[in-house]
Amino acid sequence: MKPKSQSEVILQMNDREITIQLILTQVIILTLAIIGSVFLFDSFWSGWSRQLVYDSKQIFLYGALPGLLVLFIDIFLLYRLPRRMYDDGGINVKVFKNRSIISIIGITLLVAVSEEMLFRGVLHAEFGYIIASVLFAIMHIRYLTKMVLFISVLFVSFFIGYMYEMTGSLLVTITAHFIIDVVLAFWIRFGKWGGTDE
Template sequence: MKNKQAEIIKTLTDKELVFHLLLTQFILVVLSFLLGIFLFEDWAEFKSLFILDDKRIWTIGLPAGLLVVALDIFLMKVIPKHLYDDGGINERVFKCLSIPMLILVPLVIAFCEELLFRGVIQTHTGLAWASIIFAMVHYRYLFKWYLLVNMVVLSFFIGFIYSSTGNLMVSIMMHFIIDFLLGLIIRYRHLYQSSL
């Protein structure tokens, strides 16, 4: 199964890969709303997950995201490259994005994934189930022990931030910062290597 997925991905152009990534996010949003219809009593309960004027978005979500990125950069310097290699998918997605798209794509991913995994699943089944399902959905990481452990720990950390604050906007900010900054690093590393 892993090899079949890798072969399919190799046949896609970078733009097609980004398209399929965004399509997957759209499916997650649709799934969130369908599950939300059955799991939430009404729209007000669903809407209460989003507290826009909460300072913790900036005082907890932002620093937590920066901490994860700093730790990830450190680990990339000390751990052999083959352990955190996802088959080049992240590099293919982020190296070709313009700056506006480099903001938009991580924002879409953070919103869609947090809506489903924290807002819907964690709210109704708890931190453990949401974190395990989140890690499993990131299929390509299941076959690399380091990436799997990394994803599970990250998922529990984001889930902990959500359960501590009760505000989906805090976990969305954290998720966005992680994806945006790591995507920015990939893009500028690619531009630097291309200029040599």
């Protein structure tokens, strides 16, 4: 018997099961970031504190504006390309379609914080730009067979990684990541998921 794909498994789950799975996955990623920083940073506290310095100008210029630029490109492509080219098997729709506004904000913020802490805060800081950016893209394994989605996530990974390279700030990359995810989640939630059916 052929094993079920990730999308088949998720599509069979109810909203509560998906929420638990999402939170569990992000807690694991966050735990890996903390464990990694314990072993790799010279000093746990200074390693994180130097990456979490608040600078509103940096956050706006290198976090919010790049996040909005990525959104503009994504939304343009959503309406120009056939739906099949960026369809992830219905996973994103299943995850966000019935979710409350507060739940969407909470989940996308958790994803942005945990993934940026691991991929930029630990992997990028310790192993460099290219390794962290490629690993981030590969983590989105369900996109590997969808060329448009994989190129998109690879671009976003390198783009956000470059913002980190320029600033050394996790608050910048968390902001960009959160803006992209939360707006696209609302786009799905309120039925604006575009594209043509060709």
